Amino acid sequence: MAPGYQRSSTLAALQELTDIATLLPHEIARQAGLSTSELHALRHLMRAPMGPVDLARALGVTSAASSGIVDRLVARGHVERRAHAADGRRTEVLITDSGRLEVLRRMAPMFAGLAALDNALDDREREVVERYLRGATAAMRSAM
């Protein structure tokens, strides 16, 4: 936290949360024997299949790096490549059950905790929390 800004308990809590949020993917990846890029790739692919170039954009890397990430995930049986139905240039990368499970079982404790936390909020509290979270996101975007 910067000098000149009053350090409040909410700002301290936010700092701790964002520090943990940065560490978590590294730790989950380490447990799963993956790099953080591989883990993030699996997280994106859990939502829907995507092509390597789309995956590159989602991960913020080049298409060359994306090819390598997909190669390594294929080698582990976590994803598979398929030809695109309509566009001969493209491939589609789909997560396998192995890949999906690798992510889910490690993140399940977090999801359960977050769901319980969320369910404990009443409507008014939820509104306050959401406004704060969106405000914090906007504040961070202003430095980007």
Place this chain on the structure above:
Amino acid sequence: MAPGYQRSSTLAALQELTDIATLLPHEIARQAGLSTSELHALRHLMRAPMGPVDLARALGVTSAASSGIVDRLVARGHVERRAHAADGRRTEVLITDSGRLEVLRRMAPMFAGLAALDNALDDREREVVERYLRGATAAMRSAM
């Protein structure tokens, strides 16, 4: 977010915040011409000088890597090494004005936004937000 868990607006907002929080150091580092490890080193050193091994622990890297990080920051004029007053094995790494400014001026918009957000909370709201943030942190720790 995992299937089976109800996706609420607060969980969506939290997801967006944690994604941004992960991207922000990369973007700040890129703007400053630093690696993310170098940026995090500067953030730690803004609080107090520390030795390379302490810095290694704080950053989660080996002492070899820490030496390299310090080397590169010295080369940029962002830190300096000094001999330790009492322990001949140790050095102390101190941030310079250049290094401090490099971090602060890029993060100032975020700090200002977060301070404004914080100041807009009344006591009851603050209690709700802090409880939520600490709960979210605990949920993430449970997956580590």
Place this chain on the structure above:
DNA sequence: GTAATATCACTCACCTACTTAGCAATGAAC
């Protein structure tokens, strides 16, 4: 006081995972 052990900070060799540049195949626009 001396020896054994531990710690600090570094160097070196090696490795991983990225980038840049370039290419072949394919699709879009004309």
Place this chain on the structure above:
DNA sequence: GTTCATTGCTAAGTAGGTGAGTGATATTAC
């Protein structure tokens, strides 16, 4: 049919990490 754009890859090079080892220094045990 030609030109331009996109996809996805390979090859070469780079950045930044680790593990192992080293010398200097401090601490502990005797």
